[in-house]
Amino acid sequence: MEYISTRGKVGSIGFVDAFMMGLANDGGLLIPKEIPTFSEGTLQAWSKLSYTELVLEIFSYFTNDEIPADELKELVTASYSTFRHPEVTPVKKLSDELYLLELFHGPTFAFKDIALQFMGQFYSYVAKKKGAKIHILGATSGDTGASAIEGVRGKEGIKICILHPHGKVSKVQELQMTTVQEDNVLNLSVDGNFDDCQRIIKELFADLDFKAENQLAAINSINFVRILAQTVYYFYAYFQVAKETGSVKVNFSVPTGNFGDIFAGYLAKRMGLPINKLILATNENNILERFINEGVYMPGDFRMTHSPSMDIQVASNFERYLYYVLGEDAELITSIMEQFKVEGEISISAEALAKVQAEFAAHGVLGAECLATISNYKEETNYLLDPHSACGVAAAKQCAGEGEITISLATAHPGKFNEAIELCGIEQQYPEQIQALFNQSQRQTRIAGDKAAIAATIEQFYRS
């Protein structure tokens, strides 16, 4: 497999190079040159595999044997050995038509662990193999930061700097990031919102001199490896549900911020997984809902909501999907993205919109509906949803057709978002790993949302 950029100006590169490049050097996003498709027979055979076996099968189509098989197996095994559930991503049945895919059994209690525990192992592997220094730089709406830090804390040859929006992450998210005492970790608490953090790091990655001088590496979903790791659980979940229901097409409902997780679902569909509709769940920051329903992509005013990990207006992965839905034309994408930079808006044709709506449905879940969903499910099924997973379930209800089966992604454990749970009048018991965070001291640097100031601080940290 070779990797190319959505903007067409990066020659074909291999898997390890694509991983290390992160954001494509022409400002676009890296994608595989072809999407492999798997036959029904292959899917049938895969349905008997364990989670880690399935990871290795799917990865084998993307890694070109650049990592020897036994070493890749070690990396994958180590990545998922930190999960608290033997199935890694178990599926729970809530009703005949609704299944929940629990993605929060990793060390930081959110789905980000599934890709980032692997990426941590992989960065460490590359650092050792190449004797290279790796400086991870990322922006987080709360969960990516915690997970990426957990994946590389104390690891030789690696430093990590994470920008999070000051006062706009949950208390537990903040504690998970800032109670880490290892010196290879720097937390910047930025005055601004997540979009500001993401824009600043994207600009730093686009400055190729800065990127090379500082040996920058990406953990945000601009990195294709993160998307790839997330395609696996779509397959795994489908296989578990199909054991009960037979091989019928299913919907997936996906709480969405950066369009990363749902793009992984789109890839799984393109690879041959029998997915009916991809249901895109958002909160009040509903730019993607409006795109799917109206064909216009236009970031509006940022809102703080009960589901802070989805408080995103500019979805960095959207460009990947646009590339495919507009006919894989890199020149067109380049001109659209340049125009977007100036005008702040992308509109697609009615014909393209029809293609989008054939594959996606969308629902923006407002605060009251989110909290009501948490309360109702707790009362009716005694299952406590976190506010992001509740958006997924509410959107599934809204968008799934009569009799259709939907697998809704539970992207975080409710213990991470007690702010919303309390508003429902529910008292929860924290898992012990979360409870333990409250007595630990925090390390973070508050900083203005200013690119030059942040660049200087980052450089100093990486050189220290």
Ligand SMILES: *Cc1c(COP(=O)(O)O)cnc(C)c1O
């Ligand atoms: C990151 C995150 C999301 C959104 O995922 P994207 O890949 O950005 O669409 C949803 N829920 C939780 C809990 C998250 O941490």
